[in-house]
Amino acid sequence: MKKSALTILSFFCIFAMSGCGNSQTDSNINSDSTTKNTTAEPNESEETTAGNSDIIPISESVTTPEFEEETDSTNDETLVVYFSATGTTKGVAERIAAVTNADLYEIIPAAPYSSDDLDWHDSNSRTSIEMNDSDARPAIASDTISLDSYSTIYIGYPIWWGDAPRIMSTFVESYDFSDKTVVSFCTSGGSDIGRSGDNLKDLANGGNWLSGDRLDAGISESEIQDWINDLN
Numbered sequence: 001m002k003k004s005a006l007t008i009l010s011f012f013c014i015f016a017m018s019g020c021g022n023s024q025t026d027s028n029i030n031s032d033s034t035t036k037n038t039t040a041e042p043n044e045s046e047e048t049t050a051g052n053s054d055i056i057p058i059s060e061s062v063t064t065p066e067f068e069e070e071t072d073s074t075n076d077e078t079l080v081v082y083f084s085a086t087g088t089t090k091g092v093a094e095r096i097a098a099v100t101n102a103d104l105y106e107i108i109p110a111a112p113y114s115s116d117d118l119d120w121h122d123s124n125s126r127t128s129i130e131m132n133d134s135d136a137r138p139a140i141a142s143d144t145i146s147l148d149s150y151s152t153i154y155i156g157y158p159i160w161w162g163d164a165p166r167i168m169s170t171f172v173e174s175y176d177f178s179d180k181t182v183v184s185f186c187t188s189g190g191s192d193i194g195r196s197g198d199n200l201k202d203l204a205n206g207g208n209w210l211s212g213d214r215l216d217a218g219i220s221e222s223e224i225q226d227w228i229n230d231l232n
Helices: 002-038 044-049 065-072 088-100 126-131 166-172 196-203 221-231
Strands: 077-082 103-106 150-158 181-187 208-214
Touching: 077 088, 088 103, 088 150, 088 181, 088 221, 150 166, 166 196, 181 196, 196 208
Parallel strands: 077 103, 077 150, 150 181, 181 208
Antiparallel strands: none
């Protein structure tokens, strides 16, 4: 009888110890799982918002100072206007535009000039007739241009009979040059700019007209920069 009671007691002890062992194992598993959750890397949304209270969302950001400075800079651009019957003045105008980072505007005659029209030896040629008539105003085929955004305007042309072609008179009388700095330049076979720039100034509507110059057909960009520096 005592032996049976001892056997039963041993059985209960073994069962109790087995239960304690299983309880400890489950506790360890739960502990490991909790550790992994608390040390997990934050997801993308947490990374861009948590702990960064000084970051302004894109939708709430204000315009940068650089952009404001660009939009505030108005009426300070440069324009190069030119009329060129043979291409010589065009080449000089393009180099001035390259040096000054300017826009280009070509004065295109409604009736193009032929080689016969340009024959200054013929008193009956078109240019001879136009230049002998101070009231002649050849029509311009180019689209009109707004001068509002420009503060400096270079105006170039060939010298015909000691003056600017009459089509230049058509141009300057068609626009308001108030608050603009205007610089005339010319090309020629040898004639100086003379009073051609002053004559255009007299026909123009306002503007601060600086003394212009004759520029050689082959003038370099560095020489153009020196000329501009002298103007200033």
